[in-house]
Structures are given as structure tokens and as C-alpha cells.
Amino acid sequence: MELNNKVIIVTGAGGGMGKVIVSQLLEEGAFVVGIDLSVSSLETINHERFVAKKANILDEQEIAKIFLDTNNKQGKIDGLVNAVGIAQQQSPIEDVSLEQWTRLMNINATSLFITVKEAVKYMKPNRQGSIVTIASISVVRPRPGLQSYIASKGAAESFSRAMAIELAPHLIRVNTIHPGPADTQMLGQFVGGDTDFTTMKDEVFKKSVPLGELIKPEDVSNAVVYLVSDRAKVVTGATLHVDGGRGL
Numbered sequence: 001m002e003l004n005n006k007v008i009i010v011t012g013a014g015g016g017m018g019k020v021i022v023s024q025l026l027e028e029g030a031f032v033v034g035i036d037l038s039v040s041s042l043e044t045i046n047h048e049r050f051v052a053k054k055a056n057i058l059d060e061q062e063i064a065k066i067f068l069d070t071n072n073k074q075g076k077i078d079g080l081v082n083a084v085g086i087a088q089q090q091s092p093i094e095d096v097s098l099e100q101w102t103r104l105m106n107i108n109a110t111s112l113f114i115t116v117k118e119a120v121k122y123m124k125p126n127r128q129g130s131i132v133t134i135a136s137i138s139v140v141r142p143r144p145g146l147q148s149y150i151a152s153k154g155a156a157e158s159f160s161r162a163m164a165i166e167l168a169p170h171l172i173r174v175n176t177i178h179p180g181p182a183d184t185q186m187l188g189q190f191v192g193g194d195t196d197f198t199t200m201k202d203e204v205f206k207k208s209v210p211l212g213e214l215i216k217p218e219d220v221s222n223a224v225v226y227l228v229s230d231r232a233k234v235v236t237g238a239t240l241h242v243d244g245g246r247g248l
């Protein structure tokens, strides 16, 4: 097994991608702590190496406590996977409130400041660690009406690159994954109010992928396993497009 003895924290663990990421990390032998605002989808994961923690990713104190408890109980933290995120309903900028912009920036970007800061505390003394952030291919291939979401994901990628250079002397690797349109409940949340999602899913999202299919959570979790594993020991500051060619 690829990840035997690794202790990995996953945010957004209860989501479409998060749950599959958690399951695959467990299959590969890791001890996993999953954080989400809603942990009900995680109830079916009954595993001795899994702990679910219900928390708001922006609650700095609560998140700090989860990292501290994990380190105290497991003796170390090897990996952090930031899969938390929210979508923006497609809308022209004039119709987007400052409150909506701020919420997207907070959950998709500021949350990374909170979790990476905590992870680094425990990774630095061990001189090893791997941090993976799920951003979005929309950063390089934007769609109209998603300006706030795309800006938040651009911040996620540039923050990861900035941390990769800052943490390289400590042998902590930081990488980004840009998924293309993925078959989770989030996809429907990008669609504007008057638009039919079923038509949009086949006619717009699927057709926008050169390889001809929507991305599956498993496609993203395969990339996560690689990036947190020692096979990727010289990979840092990279952005892996898991997008069926959507970014081309």
C-alpha cells in the first residue's frame, strides 16, 4: 500500500470529491481525519483509521484544535488535502454582491491560509509533508459569469506556489490540482437560475471536455494519492490538470 503509516487531514471530506479521496487514502493505508460542515455522508465510512470532524473551515480555533488533537493522538501529520469549496451561481458581475464575493474568497481561499498554517506547525519539525489543494481548471479556461469563484481559485493556486517555495527548505511539498467539470452535486450549483441543468450538463459541460466525459471524483483522488505519496517526492509547486483536456 502506497500510504502506509501516513496521517492525512482532508477538508471538504463530506463532498463528492472529498468522500472518494478519503476512501482511497484509507485503501492505500493512511490514517485519515476528514473535516466538513456536514459529516452525514461520511457515516457510511466505518474504518478504524478514519475520524470525521464536523467543523466550519473558517473557525480558526476549532480547526487548530483538530490539527493539535490529530498530532497528539497520531504523533505526526504527513498530509493535508484541501478539497473544501463552494460554487458560484453563474451571474454577471453587476448582480454579484460584495457579500457573495467575500464568502467565495473566504471559503475557497482564506480557508487555505488557516489549514496550511496549522499543517506547517506539525510538518516543519519532522522535515517532511505534502499539501494538495483542489483549485479549478476555470483559472486557466474561465467561463463567463463565474468571476468570483475563478478569482478565489486563482488565489488558491498562487498561494500554493508561494507556499511551495517558502516550504521547500523544510522538505514540505505543496501542489495544486485543477479538475475540469466534475460529476458531483457542485456542478449544478454553477448553473444560472433560468438554465436547465440536465441540458447544460450534456450540451455545455461534457462537450467542453476534449476527452468527451465529465471528470469523476476517482480521477481526482488518483491524482491526490500520487501527490501525497513518496512517488512525488520531487514534485512541488506544480499544478496537475485533471480535466480531460478542458484547459487546452
Ligand SMILES: NC(=O)c1ccc[n+]([C@@H]2O[C@H](COP(=O)([O-])OP(=O)(O)OC[C@H]3O[C@@H](n4cnc5c(N)ncnc54)[C@H](O)[C@@H]3O)[C@@H](O)[C@H]2O)c1
Binding pocket: 011, 012, 013, 014, 015, 016, 017, 018, 035, 036, 037, 038, 055, 056, 057, 058, 082, 083, 084, 085, 086, 087, 107, 134, 135, 136, 137, 178, 179, 180, 181, 182, 183, 184, 185, 186, 187
Ligand atoms: N465539481 C466540479 O465541477 C469542480 C470542478 C473543479 C473544481 N472543483 C473543486 O473541487 C473541490 C471539491 O468539490 P466537490 O465537487 O466535491 O463539491 P461538493 O460541494 O460536493 O463538496 C464540497 C464540500 O465542502 C464542504 N464545505 C463547504 N463550505 C464549508 C465550510 N465553511 N466548512 C467546512 N466544509 C465546508 C461542503 O459541506 C461539501 O461537503 C472544491 O474545492 C471545488 O471548488 C469542483
